[in-house]
Amino acid sequence: MSTYNYKALQNFVNDVFIKMGCPDSQATEAAEVLVNADLRGVDSHGVARLHGYIRLWEEGRINATPEIKIIHETPSTATIDGDKGLGLVVAPFAMRIAMEKAEKVGTGWVSVKNSNHYGIAGHHSMMALEKDMIGWSMTNASPLVSPTFSKERLLGTNPISIAIPTEKQPPYVADFATTTVANGKLEVLKRKNESAPLGWVQDADGKGTTDVDALKKGGSMLPLGGSREHSGHKGYILGSIVDIFSAVLSGANYGPWAPPFVSFLPLKENPVGEGLGHFLGAMRIDAFRPASDFKSHMDNWIKTFRASETTDENDKVLIPGDPEREMSELRKAEGIPLLKPVVKDLSTIGEKFELDFDQYFK
Numbered sequence: 001m002s003t004y005n006y007k008a009l010q011n012f013v014n015d016v017f018i019k020m021g022c023p024d025s026q027a028t029e030a031a032e033v034l035v036n037a038d039l040r041g042v043d044s045h046g047v048a049r050l051h052g053y054i055r056l057w058e059e060g061r062i063n064a065t066p067e068i069k070i071i072h073e074t075p076s077t078a079t080i081d082g083d084k085g086l087g088l089v090v091a092p093f094a095m096r097i098a099m100e101k102a103e104k105v106g107t108g109w110v111s112v113k114n115s116n117h118y119g120i121a122g123h124h125s126m127m128a129l130e131k132d133m134i135g136w137s138m139t140n141a142s143p144l145v146s147p148t149f150s151k152e153r154l155l156g157t158n159p160i161s162i163a164i165p166t167e168k169q170p171p172y173v174a175d176f177a178t179t180t181v182a183n184g185k186l187e188v189l190k191r192k193n194e195s196a197p198l199g200w201v202q203d204a205d206g207k208g209t210t211d212v213d214a215l216k217k218g219g220s221m222l223p224l225g226g227s228r229e230h231s232g233h234k235g236y237i238l239g240s241i242v243d244i245f246s247a248v249l250s251g252a253n254y255g256p257w258a259p260p261f262v263s264f265l266p267l268k269e270n271p272v273g274e275g276l277g278h279f280l281g282a283m284r285i286d287a288f289r290p291a292s293d294f295k296s297h298m299d300n301w302i303k304t305f306r307a308s309e310t311t312d313e314n315d316k317v318l319i320p321g322d323p324e325r326e327m328s329e330l331r332k333a334e335g336i337p338l339l340k341p342v343v344k345d346l347s348t349i350g351e352k353f354e355l356d357f358d359q360y361f362k
Contacts, residue, residue, distance in 0.1 A: 002343065003335030004361055010035040012350070012360045013047060019353040020057050021064035022086070030088035033119040038336045041327035042175075044184020045120045048342045051349060053086065053117070055263035062086060062116055068093050076105045079250055080112045084275060087118030087139070091278050095127045095135065098282040102133055106287030109136075111250035114275035117141070117261050121161035122175030122324065128163055128282045129171050132291060135163040136281035140246040142260040145179050146220040147240075148233040151206035153220045154255050157182050158242035163321075165285070167295035169302045173321030178239035179221050186212050191341045199226035245279040252277025 010031045017027035038046030056062045066085030070078050078097050082090035094110040101108030118124065121137045128135025141156025159182070161175040180200050189196055195210040203209045204218030208227075215221070224235025247254035253273040260267075285291040308317050331337075338346075343357075350357035 001337045001339060003331075003337045006035055006039055006332060006336050008360045009038070009047060009336060012346070012355065012357060013050060015355055016050065016054070016349060016353055017064075017086075019355070020054065022089075023065065026086070026089045029092055030086050033088040033092070033123050035336075036123050037120040038338075039328045039331050040120065040122065040324035041331075042120050042122075042182075042184075042324070044182050044188055046336075047338070047346060048187070049117075049119075049184070051345055052261055052263070053088075054349065054352075056116065056261070059263045061259065061263065061267075066090070070097065076101050076107055076109060078108075078110045080110055082112055082115035082275060084114055084116065087116040087276065087278065090115040091118040091124045091137070091139070091280065092127065094278060094280045095124050095137070095282065098280045099128060099131050099133060102128075102282040102284045102287075103131070107281070107283045109281045110279070111246070112278040112280070113247070113250040113252035113273060115252070115278055116259075116276055118276075118278055120175065121159040122163070122173055122321075124278075124280060125161040125163040125175070126171075126173060129165050131282070132165050132285065134165070134283040134285065135161075136279070136283075137161040137163075138242045138246055139278040140243045140252065140254060140258050140276060142183070142262070143256045143258050144183055144215055144221045145223060145239060146202065146206070147236045148223060148228050151202065151204065151220065152256070155223075155236070155239045155243055156258055157221065158239040158246075160238065160242060164298060165295060166298040166302065167292070169299045170319070170325055171321060172298065172302065172319060173324065175320070175324070176224075178224050178235050178242060180224055180226050180235070181221075183215075183221065186215065188339075191339050199230070242279070247273060247277035249279065250277045 014027050014031035017030050063084035066083035071081045072079040080094050094112050098108035098110045118139050125135035125137035138160045143153040145155040157177040157179045159177045164172040190212045196212050198208050201214040223232045225232035243254050251273050253271050257268045257272045285294045302319050305317050347357045
């Protein structure tokens with residue numbers, strides 16, 4: 001496995017989006033979101049997904065030049081129509097609106113419809129940290145997940161991310177799918193010719209399996225927790241909350257009507273909304289208490305948890321965001337490792353758009 005400079009990789013992705021017809025500023029932002037996933041170690045949502053966006057664009061399901069606009073608002077809320085744009089661009093637009101409202105009235109909440117896959121949830125929530133705010137980010141996704149006791153695909157992996165500023169400690173950044181694992185992890189295992197751990201997916205009959213191709217054979221993913229005995233119903237509840245806030249609230253497609261990320265699957269007939277939905281939020285700390293007091297206590301909270309006694313002397317208690325932050329620092333210094341199938345895929349994309357992938361790294 002070879003490593004690639006993240007800035008050069010971002011330049012390549014940026015140029016691909018420009019070739020698709022994206023305005024320069026949007027191409028730059030979309031490339032940043034995508035490569036940020038690789039930097040943070042979320043390879044399932046990084047450049048390996050570039051071909052998916054291209055195929056959706058070719059099918060006319062992604063608009064490279066969207067007119068993103070507010071269609072309803074109050075001083076603290078807004079609903080945005082993404083005009084079928086890249087979710088990589090629509091979500092940051094929505095978060096900026098949420099932050100602007102928070103600056104004026106304390107909090108800002110934005111629901112989005114008519115969008116597409118928005119990359120890693122954490123990128124968008126972390127935007128609020130730049131304004132010393134708490135950021136929220138969630139989205140519904142392709143229906144690949146069965147509710148507890150069901151074998152039908154009714155929900156997506158539906159991630160949630162919350163980013164919280166601190167004083168001296170690194171920020172607290174929660175970023176997790178409401179399933180046992182993100183769908184992209186199955187794709188990574190398939191490229192490595194490895195099996196899935198039991199509890200990640202079930203087959204078409206609703207029985208647990210380790211087959212990474214279970215979804216292609218009519219199976220489904222399991223909610224966070226997996227089985228009912230392991231509280232999978234709680235993961236189902238979390239996923240349904242994300243679906244309702246992101247899609248039912250905004251007017252996007254929800255449940256089984258959420259459009260699939262893969263272009264070869266048809267859209268469900270009689271849609272109940274428009275595109276995918278997101279929900280973004282920003283909270284000004286001093287809307288609740290003095291910011292300096294809060295951040296000081298966040299530092300204390302983090303130090304207390306880090307210092308807690310562990311069950312094994314070789315383990316340590318991690319704070320949400322630690323692994324991703326450490327991985328980002330490492331990969332910025334040493335490069336992003338890409339599997340051979342991903343490199344081959346990117347090279348093919350380069351040829352398609354008359355871009356020499358290898359030339360970007362010389």
